[in-house]
Amino acid sequence: MAGVNWEKAYHDLEAHIEGILIETSELVNNASPKLRLNDVYIEQSHTLDIIIDATGEQMEYAVDLIDRKGKIETIKTGYQKSNTFSFDIPKGRYTITAYAKESQKENSRVFDKSTVNFKKVASNE
Amino acid sequence: MHNYLMICNAYPTMGNLYANSFLHRRVKAYQQKGLFVDVVVITTKVKKDEFYDGVHIKYMDEYQIASYLQEHSFKTVLFHFINPKMFYGIDQLPSHRKPNIVVWLHGFEAEAWHRRYYNFLSDVGQLDAQLQRKEIVFEPQREFLRDIMTREELNIKFVYVSKRFKELYVDPFVGVVPERNYVIHNIIDDALFTYKKKTKDDRLNICSIRPYTAKNYANDITVDVIKKLSTKRYFNKLEFNLYGDGKLFNVITNPLKMFDNVHLHKGFVKQDDIPEIHQAHGIFLGPSRHDSQGVSLGEAMSSGLVPVTNAIGGIPEFIEHKKTGMLAERDNLDDMVDAIDYLYKHTKEFKKISQQAAASIRKQAGVETVINQEIEVITDGWS
Numbered sequence: 105m106a107g108v109n110w111e112k113a114y115h116d117l118e119a120h121i122e123g124i125l126i127e128t129s130e131l132v133n134n135a136s137p138k139l140r141l142n143d144v145y146i147e148q149s150h151t152l153d154i155i156i157d158a159t160g161e162q163m164e165y166a167v168d169l170i171d172r173k174g175k176i177e178t179i180k181t182g183y184q185k186s187n188t189f190s191f192d193i194p195k196g197r198y199t200i201t202a203y204a205k206e207s208q209k210e211n212s213r214v215f216d217k218s219t220v221n222f223k224k225v226a227s228n229e
Numbered sequence: 230m231h232n233y234l235m236i237c238n239a240y241p242t243m244g245n246l247y248a249n250s251f252l253h254r255r256v257k258a259y260q261q262k263g264l265f266v267d268v269v270v271i272t273t274k275v276k277k278d279e280f281y282d283g284v285h286i287k288y289m290d291e292y293q294i295a296s297y298l299q300e301h302s303f304k305t306v307l308f309h310f311i312n313p314k315m316f317y318g319i320d321q322l323p324s325h326r327k328p329n330i331v332v333w334l335h336g337f338e339a340e341a342w343h344r345r346y347y348n349f350l351s352d353v354g355q356l357d358a359q360l361q362r363k364e365i366v367f368e369p370q371r372e373f374l375r376d377i378m379t380r381e382e383l384n385i386k387f388v389y390v391s392k393r394f395k396e397l398y399v400d401p402f403v404g405v406v407p408e409r410n411y412v413i414h415n416i417i418d419d420a421l422f423t424y425k426k427k428t429k430d431d432r433l434n435i436c437s438i439r440p441y442t443a444k445n446y447a448n449d450i451t452v453d454v455i456k457k458l459s460t461k462r463y464f465n466k467l468e469f470n471l472y473g474d475g476k477l478f479n480v481i482t483n484p485l486k487m488f489d490n491v492h493l494h495k496g497f498v499k500q501d502d503i504p505e506i507h508q509a510h511g512i513f514l515g516p517s518r519h520d521s522q523g524v525s526l527g528e529a530m531s532s533g534l535v536p537v538t539n540a541i542g543g544i545p546e547f548i549e550h551k552k553t554g555m556l557a558e559r560d561n562l563d564d565m566v567d568a569i570d571y572l573y574k575h576t577k578e579f580k581k582i583s584q585q586a587a588a589s590i591r592k593q594a595g596v597e598t599v600i601n602q603e604i605e606v607i608t609d610g611w612s
Contacts, residue, residue: 107406112396112397
């Protein structure tokens with residue numbers, strides 16, 4: 105049985121390598137960023153302000169706000185284009201779940217859970 | 230006793246004239262030589278038998294094929310685009326009832342998963358899908374081919390459509406070379422693609438007939454070549470006709486709409502309509518990134534067109550640079566522009582290459598040549 109001419113096959117494959125890497129480079133450079141939740145900023149004033157910092161394509165954001173003592177009903181904002189949320193709520197302990205998703209992709213969602221002891225700061229005005 | 234059975238993945242019918250039409254051409258040519266072949270198409274769909282142009286076609290799944298082989302005795306079974314399911318029926322037969330087997334290897338069924346990398350590197354999803362296919366499609370196919378190429382109990386022969394296809398694609402993929410292997414090219418139908426002597430003016434008419442379904446057909450290179458030629462002083466003397474269909478047609482050819490001398494013909498071109506297109510042109514612009522033979526180039530050569538293409542895959546086995554066509558290096562735009570420039574400036578050479586191309590491809594892959602070789606493999610030399 106004659107054998108495989110590995111040397112010839114290798115040289116042919118080697119001729120492809122530049123092409124493969126050029127295509128790969130284009131793929132990497134044109135690739136959309138992977139969905140990632142970087143940080144959730146919480147600021148307290150007379151309102152509780154939440155800013156979601158996330159990386160991805162065509163992002164949408166949402167927040168669930170749960171009053172730990174159940175005095176007020178859970179707030180679910182639903183997804184919106186803006187990454188900034190402002191809640192005029194009573195003081196107390198809350199659990200915040202911040203979500204980010206890519207609107208064009210199904211089942212793409214990242215979230216982060218944190219708690220805050222919200223002390224309402226009186227407005228100067 | 231039935232003599233010959235062909236098992237394949239598709240066969241033309243009245244409802245689908247172009248499915249593996251080259252198999253029908255073979256079966257008809259075998260008939261003319263007195264060799265009658267039953268045809269079975271493997272499918273999981275329940276389909277009634279069809280009769281097409283004097284050929285009876287049966288549709289079966291692997292279990293039905295196994296029963297059919299149990300109930301009928303065939304001297305030789307011919308496989309095209311083979312896979313493990315097609316072969317299941319053979320494996321179910323006891324050793325003393327196993328027929329002679331001829332396996333034709335054409336392309337995708339016998340090459341590595343990464344070979345057509347440009348077709349799945351345009352997005353990550355396609356790349357991931359191909360990596361999955363590597364495990365669930367390509368690996369089992371490789372193991373299957375290796376098994377039937379090395380199993381001693383089988384009386385089996387393998388036919389490759391070109392030597393380069395065998396050596397560059399199939400051998401390194403499978404890792405073994407079967408003992409009985411033959412290089413027999415796909416038929417170039419010289420009765421359909423009749424030679425017409427070209428005049429010097431024919432070199433100004435350039436055509437391309439290609440599918441626009443994947444990047445391996447390299448239509449993007451055709452477009453770039455035309456754009457680059459547009460800077461030549463003689464560009465307006467040239468006339469281009471691009472024929473083809475597929476999801477990439479509009480996207481790829483859009484930049485050419487600005488040129489009055491480039492005509493875009495979107496749509497599937499019937500085999501019978503191709504000779505007329507060939508008659509009206511002198512150069513066939515057919516770049517390629519992957520070809521086990523390059524049948525459309527061969528058909529153009531048979532009609533007397535000078536092919537301008539790439540030295541990749543099996544193509545250099547059929548085209549010698551400046552003798553029977555013009556070859557550019559892989560993806561090399563400048564080479565390809567230079568090739569057309571050469572043909573434009575060297576009218577005598579153009580006519581000579583045209584003549585030599587037609588003679589050469591006839592000798593190499595004309596109907597008589599190929600069918601005689603195939604019949605010899607099918608009927609002779611069995612142990």
